[in-house]
Amino acid sequence: MRIAPSPTPDESAATPEESVETTPDDGAESPGDVSRSAERRAGASDGGGFDRALVVVHGMGNAYRSQILLEWAEPLLGRMDWLARDRVIGADERHGVEIHESDLSGDLPIITATVRYPGPRAQAAGAPSDEDDDVEQKIAIIEARWSESFVPMNRGQIFQWAVVFMWRAIWRVLDLFVGTMVLVPWYTLVQHWTKGPDEPRALPRLVDLVIDAVRLVVCTIAFAVTWVFLVLLSVVLTPILPLISPLLLIPWFKNAAQSVIDGIVESIGDVAAWKERPVRASAMRLVVRDALARAKELVGDDGDVHLFAHSQGAAVATFALFEELSPSDYNVNRLTTVGAAVVLLGRDRWLGRPDEYRPVAKWIECNEAAGEGHGVTWANHWAIWDPFSAGPIADTAPGRRERWRNAYFPGPATVMGPEEHAVHNTSQPFLDHSVYFENTIQVVEPTARLLLGPDFPEAPVAVTQVENRLSVIDKxxxxxxxxxxxxxxxxxxxxxxxxxxxxxxxxxxxxxxxxxxxxxxxxxxxxxxxxxxxxxxxxxxxxxxxxxxxxxxxxxxxxxxxxxxxxxxxxxxxxxxxxxxxxxxxxxxxxxxxxxxxxxxxxxxxxxxxxxxxxxxxxxxxxxxxxxxxxxxxxxxxxxxxxSPVPVVVAARAGDSAASVMAAAAIPAPMRLRDAVRTDEFTKDLAARRRLLRPQGWRARVWARWFHDWPKTAAQGPTPPPLSAASAATPRPGRRR
Incomplete structure (x- = not known):
């Protein structure tokens, strides 16, 4: 929410020389010509010059121009470049990401790039091929910044509303924490103790019992302390919040607390406007709709639009996409939410009207209306300590609990909901919510692979599971x-x-x-x-x-x-x-x-x-x-x-159709780390990377000499293809060269 003008890099603050840097294609362009530049870009892309467009939507709080765009474009493009230049799939120096335009100060900030990676022949051989085999994808990334699209509520209104909302948020946080801190250790103890004599064990039964019992006791005590702290904090804040606005009339209090209170207002004021002011909530959704319309212009009729939203932006984007728009009209075929407050915030509410909201039911309804193969694939990433997302997305509390349990202890998914990714960002409560873009393995790389398109080879299942396990241990x-x-x-x-x-x-x-x-x-x-x-x-x-x-x-x-x-x-x-x-x-x-x-x-x-x-x-x-x-x-x-248990992907369930059943079956079963590193997939991938090892930088060279006897293990001839490239030998539809 915008309380006062912030130092955004707008056109009025730029000098002509600075404008030249942001518009390299026209050195004579002045700051006032930004709109004409946008018109030229629109004209150049009328024919659908891009294969894929990503629309990023920011979360609650004041967001300055290009903030969410840079927050996600830089790690995504960086990982796409890293993946496209992987020597195991036959890449060399000509592959990677090339940025064409990085307009961060225009009316609609946009970043455009081309990514080139090896085609099927190079992927199958595990060695560079000619340029005719390369795959090129043109990517556009734009932002939907709604934080300035409405007039904020005043402080008194915000703090009066915040009392009820605070208690709802606290109970959801405690529900998440009791699951993470108490139920996971309890389920783990029961699972280990009830294993049959023929089932594999990582540790002896009594050792498992001791570790599980200590974990349960320690975590239960920690949860009790957390529960007492949060409840006492809420009890103290309940009478204070409504009094904050009148207290600002006292000069000394205003001087001491003004900046802190303004920061709180910027954080929760957007949420209050979304829930209590339907007209302002509609203005937020309009920004998302306009960004999707622009993305549709960029990709034309044949390209794909990917909607990516964080925190409150996920609630805004989800409601706009499934309640007010037809996704197929905007070529939206994928929705990714991270730290989504969809369940916490729900929908806007008119006085006298219930605010019941069932996002999963609306998603299924939209997909059924679009027909088989034309719906929206929805993936939801939530950190296990994120208090705002507070777990999976479902239309009922028991449904969310079942899908949460399936993330740790896989079982048949009977409740409808999107594909759930429980991730580890920092393992620190109240910090997990804002650093999804730093989670390379569990959030950034899966999204980058989707943007690379269907021709990019999938990573071997065993390699992916090993990386996921090591990432969780690290966090x-x-x-x-x-x-x-x-x-x-x-x-x-x-x-x-x-x-x-x-x-x-x-x-x-x-x-x-x-x-x-x-x-x-x-x-x-x-x-x-x-x-x-x-x-x-x-x-x-x-x-x-x-x-x-x-x-x-x-x-x-x-x-x-x-x-x-x-x-x-x-x-x-x-x-x-x-x-x-x-x-x-x-x-x-x-x-x-x-x-x-x-x-x-x-x-x-x-x-x-x-x-x-x-x-x-x-x-x-x-x-x-x-x-x-x-x-x-x-x-x-x-x-x-x-x-400790490592969460796994919970398959999306959007009905009992054949496509929904196949999507659930495509989720690989979790493997223990010891078993994954012994598979042919992992051993062959590791051997291929050792033969192709070309360490960059002193740290990587020291690491290579220490663990791989480099440079003696450098490639000495043709390298057999890794298992991940086997499926790439046959071209698939939708490639661009």
Whole structure:
């Protein structure tokens, strides 16, 4: 929602020179000629010059021009380039993505590109072929930015509405968290305990029981703490929210809280307008309709339009597509929602009229009206800690619960709903909702493969499942390390001798700052500046001055360092696995990625045990008992990411038609990591990548020498095709050259 003008890169703020950069095809164009530029583009594309158009819709909150476009276009085009240049499918230097136009400041921001990748002959041979075999796809990406399409509600109206909405959102969050934190461990324990003697097991039965029992107890306690915190927070906010607007009449309160309140209003004001003001909600949907009409012009009658929406934008886009439009009129054949608040927000509501909304039923109705093969394929991605999507999409609460359970424990899907992808973004509540575009393996790559078209070879099932499993382990480790960092930072400064060392380090830093100040002329001498700087920070430089504020500062600095290190290590391991084209044996990667987790977890174990020993001074026998209990918990926390259930794709169900049954059957059955790495698909793909290994950058070269004896394992002749390319030997309809 737009409260006040924001610094968007519009035409009025641009200089003629800046406009030239954004319109490279016409150096004489001025800022006022942007509309004429748009007309030229429209005229050039009347014949449907694009194969595929992607319309991206942003979520709640103020979105400046091109924000959602860049947020998704950059990772998607980057992954498309990475996939198109894969040597295993026969790619070479001529393949990849070429950007033609990146108009980020026009009336309708657009990015156009051509992606070229090897055709069937190169894919089948696993080696480069001639250019006549290449497949070219022209892609256009445009945004539907509705945040400025309506007049916002005032603060009083928003905060009065927010009280009821807050409680509904909190109960949905608690419902999601009880599933993720309590029911998944419980179902896992029951499943392991009831396995027959002939069924395969990853661990012995009693070991499974111990791990599952500890997980259930720890997670149940964590959920109880979370429940109490969220409910108490809601109880406190319930009488405060309606009073916020009148309190702003008090000058000192307005000066202190204005910016915070405006930020809250920008976050939830859009939602209030969507639910309570049907006329403004219609204005939001109009922006989506106009963007779809523009996308239809770009692709003509033969191209495809893909609608991609996040958060509240998913509610806006879904309602517009299935309630007000005919998808086939706009060539929309696919809808992807991420972090979708479709169930939470529902539809707009006139006073005196119920706001019951059944999005799945409307989706099925639209597909039945379009006929077999002309409907909209709907895929929904939701992070397991995302409080706004809060799980799958279905028309009833029991239906959502069944589809949620099927994501962890596959079974027959009896409830109608879209294809569900439960994903791991950060494993941190209230952060998962805004970082879907950073989830390369589970969100970005599947979408990029769809944009590449049907001629691009599918990844081997075993390879996909191994990558998914490793990605989940990586994200769960990120969350566990974060919790361990909080425990370490909270306790460490209070341990004997630790704060004295911290104060000494702080004295060195303050002294260095004072020395720099003393060097410059016009100030104190160095001999005076250094002691003065140390004295000015005495609340953290006095070894004997540990108090609440100094403890808080020391904990904050320690936590900042631990979080930064955790993020850097996670980024390094993730980039090495996802982008360096250097295949790694899963066993080796698991060993390496477990080292930081072990350091954080057992660091927290040591800090907690030393705190018990120092602050409580229990008898020796109780000190040993506490050590054993803490060690068991630490071991469980360390191994939990390796053995916890990994969510799988839940097939779409849009009726009992043959197409719906075939779509469900096409979802591959989940495999254990140990079984997946032993399949022919995975071993042949790994062998082919080793032979074609050409590491880029020092990190990839070190990795290649360490794990693959590179360059001795470089290709020494023709490489047999991987299994994934076998199906590409026969051209399929719809290719463009």
């Amino acid at each position: 769960k480790s990120l969350g566990i390390n974060m919790l361990a960092a909080v425990a370490i930072a909270a306790i460490l400064p209070g341990l004997p001798g630790v704060y004295a060392a911290f104060a000494t380090l702080a004295s060195w830093v303050a002294g260095a700052i004072g020395f720099v100040i003393g060097v410059f002329p016009g100030g104190q001498d160095v001999a005076e500046a250094v002691p003065a700087a140390i004295a000015s920070a005495s609340f953290v430089t006095d070894p004997n001055g540990l108090g609440p504020w100094s403890w808080l500062v020391a904990s904050g600095l320690t936590l900042a360092v631990l979080i930064w290190l955790n993020q850097r290590l996670s980024t390094l391991t993730r980039r090495s696995r996802e982008w360096d084209r250097c295949p790694v044996e899963p066993k080796d990667w698991l060993v390496l990625s477990s080292i930081p987790r072990a350091a954080y977890v057992f660091g927290a174990f040591v800090c907690i045990w030393l705190a018990i020993a120092t602050w409580s001074r229990p008898p020796l026998e109780w000190l040993l008992v506490s050590a054993v209990i803490l060690l068991i918990v630490a071991v469980f926390v360390f191994v939990e990411p390796l053995y």
